[in-house]
Amino acid sequence: MNVTLIGYGAGNVASVRFALERLGARVRITDDPTDVAEAERVILPGVGAAGYAMQRLKALGLVEALRAFPRPLLGVCLGQQLLFETSAEDGETELLNLIPGRVEAIEPAPSRPSPHMGWSRLTIRRDDPLLEGVKDGDWAYFVHGFVCPDGPATLAAADYGVPVPAVVNSANRWGCQFHPERSAAAGARILKNFLELPA
Amino acid sequence: MTARRIIPCLDVKDGRVVKGVRFEGHVDMGDAAELAARYRDQGADELVFYDITASPEGRTLDYGWVQAIARLLDIPFCVAGGIRTVEQAARCLDHGADKVSINSPALERPELIGEMAARLGRQCVVVGVDSAFQDGEWRVHQYTGDPNARRGAGRLTMDWIVEAQGLGAGEIVLNCIDQDGVRKGYDVAQLAEARRRLTIPLVASGGAGAVEHFRDVFVEADVSGALAASVFHSGAIAIPDLKRYLDQAGVEVRI
Numbered sequence: 366m367n368v369t370l371i372g373y374g375a376g377n378v379a380s381v382r383f384a385l386e387r388l389g390a391r392v393r394i395t396d397d398p399t400d401v402a403e404a405e406r407v408i409l410p411g412v413g414a415a416g417y418a419m420q421r422l423k424a425l426g427l428v429e430a431l432r433a434f435p436r437p438l439l440g441v442c443l444g445q446q447l448l449f450e451t452s453a454e455d456g457e458t459e460l461l462n463l464i465p466g467r468v469e470a471i472e473p474a475p476s477r478p479s480p481h482m483g484w485s486r487l488t489i490r491r492d493d494p495l496l497e498g499v500k501d502g503d504w505a506y507f508v509h510g511f512v513c514p515d516g517p518a519t520l521a522a523a524d525y526g527v528p529v530p531a532v533v534n535s536a537n538r539w540g541c542q543f544h545p546e547r548s549a550a551a552g553a554r555i556l557k558n559f560l561e562l563p564a
Numbered sequence: 565m566t567a568r569r570i571i572p573c574l575d576v577k578d579g580r581v582v583k584g585v586r587f588e589g590h591v592d593m594g595d596a597a598e599l600a601a602r603y604r605d606q607g608a609d610e611l612v613f614y615d616i617t618a619s620p621e622g623r624t625l626d627y628g629w630v631q632a633i634a635r636l637l638d639i640p641f642c643v644a645g646g647i648r649t650v651e652q653a654a655r656c657l658d659h660g661a662d663k664v665s666i667n668s669p670a671l672e673r674p675e676l677i678g679e680m681a682a683r684l685g686r687q688c689v690v691v692g693v694d695s696a697f698q699d700g701e702w703r704v705h706q707y708t709g710d711p712n713a714r715r716g717a718g719r720l721t722m723d724w725i726v727e728a729q730g731l732g733a734g735e736i737v738l739n740c741i742d743q744d745g746v747r748k749g750y751d752v753a754q755l756a757e758a759r760r761r762l763t764i765p766l767v768a769s770g771g772a773g774a775v776e777h778f779r780d781v782f783v784e785a786d787v788s789g790a791l792a793a794s795v796f797h798s799g800a801i802a803i804p805d806l807k808r809y810l811d812q813a814g815v816e817v818r819i
Contacts, residue, residue: 377657377660377662378658379631379634379657379658379659379660380634380660380661380662383635383660384638386635387635387638412684412685412687412688413684413685413688417682417683443685473763473764476565476786477565478762478764478765478788479763479764480686480687480734480735480764480765481566482566482687482734482735482765482788483566483567483569483609483765483788483789484566484567484569484609484818485565485566485567504567504818506639507566508640508662508663508687508688509687510685510687510734524565525565525566526565544640544662546638547637547638547639547640547662548638549638549639550638552638553638
């Protein structure tokens, strides 16, 4: 199992790499668009601010490479948000525009602090090979202050007062809002499923 | 919503986990990686590793054990101890930590909080606050890892946590040091007051001695997580038992 991990100076590359290695995958970390074009499958991780992440992807020439990538692509946490059209973070940030809709801030409310930080239960909306073996009510670890638009791309959701698209899919692109590398058994299962998607 | 988090805190000194009463008289509790794996298997929701000697000694923590822990764990963890620059914080994340916690360095230079949030995202910036009741107010203390270096920080706790949130903190860990290590329960009054003033997650620390203390702090102070050390390390409370108790008491936990 070969997987290419985008290391672009925005976050949790090491923890995602270690999780993939625990599953026996061979992991290549790159910031080179040529490597991406040739990859069997690609994971776009990310924590931090959308503006900074997009600036890095642009500077490295990765925006077009990711848009054109025809095999399985998984965005993790901020990486899921980057799949969408625009984000309200950092003013108004243009994202990769692979799934329609705008990423919005989670407004804090009493008993609902923001960022959404901690373990929430998943509700499965639609069967998908990425969710094989993952059940309604399984726990996943979330850390995010912005939330993707809920729509036809949502495969699984969490409830944080607002619906939180937890797993999304459009064509050959998937996203995980939570951290599968830090979500114990359910997270490991999702990463394993991604590694086994036909490339 | 989110489950209430149970967070064992591992105070690390020279690669070993230690625990003392009110930060004094440290006792060796075992190897950090071994304890981390044990807590992962018992259902801990998150771990905090705190290099208690780094800040008073003016050095930063050792990235080697951060990476060793990151390889091992499939739950999130936070590291703390002597992180003074954005670069050091970024290196912790690069070695696999999910969050970094800053305490004394944030008091020395509060702008550090904003610099870290801008570069790394506020969700991984945790501000730890050591607070004690003195002269009728809750007051911030610093360098609490070393009894000889410990001193008041000249700030009121409630003002400082709101300032830290405004500067870009993503979570506050409020360590009530009147309670720490004495197992009489969390400082529910102080934590409830802090909860009312914040919009970011708040984690309780200091004073856990019985399962009822966890229920009280979740129900009465509405905190997102509860941190404890000695009751877990000593085996006085087993995490699976604690979670079953909380579940039966109507507190949502991850089981």
